[in-house]
Amino acid sequence: MRDSVEILICGAGAAGLTLAIDLARRGIAFRLIEKLPSPFQGSRGKGIQPRSLEVFEDLGLLDRAMATGGVYPPVRKYAADGSFVDEEMVGADHPPTPAEPYRLPLMVPQFLTETLMRERLLELGSAVEFGVELTGFATTDTGVEATVRSERGDEVIRARYLIGCDGGRSFVRGALGIDFPGKTLGVRAIVADVILEGLSRDVWHRFDGGDGKQLSICPLAGSELFQIQGPIPLEGDIDLSAEGLTRRVVEATGREDIVLRSVSWASAYTMNARLADRYRDGRVFLAGDAAHIHPPTGGQGLNTSLQDAYNLGWKLSAVLRGAPGSLLDTYEAERRPIAAGMLGLSTRLLEGFKKGDNRRGREVQQLDLDYAESPLSFVSDAASHLAPGNRAPDAxxxxxxxxxxxxxxxxxxxxxxxxxxxxxxxxxxxxxxxxxxxxxxxxxxxxxxxxxxxxxxxxxxxxxxxxxxxxxxxxxxxxxxxxxxxxxxxxxxx
CATH class of the missing domain: 3.40.30.120 (Glutaredoxin)
Known part of the structure; x- marks a missing residue:
């Protein structure tokens, strides 16, 4: 069986869903496939930065996200002797302004963010196809012929363009032979979403038990869950059961009153910083984690990913409707330098985190990112307070x-x-x-x-x-x- 669409999106995470929503509201025919049999249920990413909130407003997601999530709580830092100090989140004393209506990140667990996005996509008449895996593709001068596999068997989809939003282990990137240079950052960590007893939900608990026994336990807004994060040895198996994580909590905190009742999702992972050599190969594009992967410090990965898709969506739509194809060349020209900068920022913040410095500045908000060197800049002698490529403020x-x-x-x-x-x-x-x-x-x-x-x-x-x-x-x-x-x-x- 063969099907024809204008766009085939592979991967239904933040990037794929953002692109799908943007294409749907523009009336572009697409399919959004995801090899997982059901939605991702973890909170690997939980922070929506101010610039992304502006994107959400445009896509019709802002108020739902605000109602679902919440502001980041103060951080309670515990010393090895059990004493603690509370610190407000950086920027908590900087209220919104008319030009920047969102000044603080919003905490929404990733599984809830993606739920809201799927609901918005359904309103626009489309849906994710779960359990559908891309197994191969070939490109021509006029499009892409992709083979996908599902419980219904194999199917061939013809599309004008294929967009790989399929994560750090991207099948699309690998099939194209695009290099993914970078480095392993020498840090391995756990992240787990759990139900626990013994800690309040009004602060983000951070313990420093010494000897590398750091542990962060954050209440996840919009849910009953806490997120546990902490470094682990670079080698060896890690017990991610409720019992195993409870032992880890006791070792890091010295407290036996904190008890895990259940684990809804958990992962042990090695932190990397990598950037694809290029974002495009003819009719095929990369977006999100398929193009760049970040350490979690600073909450830049998910936000950079969805803004990739926000940049690409309007350009694809314009070209499909008759705009010059050269417009698509500006996607990599604009977004790859942004990802490189965000990788540098996340890596610097990780080095600070290793030394106990958790400070975050304005740079994580992504409000000051621009396309100053963009080929889309209009050259004019007329002066203004803003330059081509700057974010347009509200008023x-x-x-x-x-x-x-x-x-x-x-x-x-x-x-x-x-x-x-x-x-x-x-x-x-x-x-x-x-x-x-x-x-x-x-x-x-x-x-x-x-x-x-x-x-x-x-x-x-x-x-x-x-x-x-x-x-x-x-x-x-x-x-x-x-x-x-x-x-x-x-x-x-x-």
């Missing part, structure tokens, strides 16, 4: 009808956005929304936030990409240049 404005709104609400969806300062004229274009901001216009900058955050000169405009980054600033005289630029990124004839 409050008031509509001519009297209702208040936010720029993020204007950005939400699958379109490009042109914010015009004043009444300058720019020709409309399918796939681009134009909003004029100024006294007596569509939106009034009544609080001065647009002027403060964007600094667009009068009668100039700022072009915002579908993924919320600045493409460039255009003077009123560059109306024709804008149309030429849009020919590069929008389907022909729109």
């Amino acid at each position: 409050n404005v008031r509509g001519a009808g009297g209702g208040a709104t936010r720029l993020f609400h204007l950005f939400r969806g699958t379109h490009w956005t042109l914010l015009v300062s004043g009444s300058a004229s720019f020709a409309p274009r399918a796939g681009m929304h134009i909003h004029r901001i100024g006294p007596g216009l569509e939106f009034d900058d009544h609080l001065g936030q647009f002027a403060a955050f964007y600094g667009v000169p009068d009668r100039a405009a700022m072009l915002i990409r579908p993924d919320g980054y600045v493409a460039g600033v255009l003077a009123a005289a560059q109306a024709e240049a804008l149309q030429a630029y849009l020919d590069r990124v929008l389907p022909a004839g729109t």
Whole structure:
């Protein structure tokens, strides 16, 4: 049996689900396959960083995630003698601002995050196909012919593009022969989701029993579970049963009142930092852990993965609808340097963690990541507070009808956005929304936030990409240049 779709996504973790949601809302025909027979039930990743929360808002996931998860609790650090000190999470004293409405990471166990994403995908008319494994594929000038196996037998799927979101041991990456250089970081650890008694849920408990007997026990928001993390010897079998983990807890804490009742998921793993040599081979792309794997410090892996997919989705859709194929070259050009930077950050944080330094700065929020060197940057002489490739900040404005709104609400969806300062004229274009901001216009900058955050000169405009980054600033005289630029990124004839 043969089936034809535009996109075949292999792997239904955070990257695959993000890509599927984005394609579904754009009306792109795809299949999302996952070789596991049922959804992943662990909390390997539990932190949604502020920039990813902005992505969730655009995808219609934010409020559900907020209602499901919770803020990170203070950290309680225990000394070997049982004494402790409590420390607030870094950034807890920095409230949201109009430009940055989400300033703290949200804790949501990975299995709950992915549940919310599958529900959103179902609302959009699609679903994950579990128990379907990619066993081989061949590429042509026009597409990919993939063989998959399930309980129904073998099936051939023809697709225009194949996206490998199939994790650190990616079958897709291996089949392409793409190198995955990096290093093993000399740290092996356990992570386990458990039901336990003897610890409160209002703090993140961190024990330092000396002699490498560190242990972290964190209450997982949105569940009854605690997550246990800690280093283990580089070699040897590890008992991950409730009894074995209870013994480990007693050794690290010196307390026998902490008792594990059950283990819902557990893993022993070696930390690595690796980055694929390239993200594309013709009609096949890599995203998420298939392209990069991180140590868990700083909570960057899952967030970098879903933002890969958020970057790739709109570009695939545009090309499938007639935009120049060269647009897809910008995916690796933009995302691979980001992953390299995040790998460096996670590795540096791991070295600090080994020395007992758990401090996290603004850099983990991913709000300052940009595509400054992107080939999609529009070159202009018009000045502003923002440069091409910068994240477009939020701001409050008031509509001519009297209702208040936010720029993020204007950005939400699958379109490009042109914010015009004043009444300058720019020709409309399918796939681009134009909003004029100024006294007596569509939106009034009544609080001065647009002027403060964007600094667009009068009668100039700022072009915002579908993924919320600045493409460039255009003077009123560059109306024709804008149309030429849009020919590069929008389907022909729109």
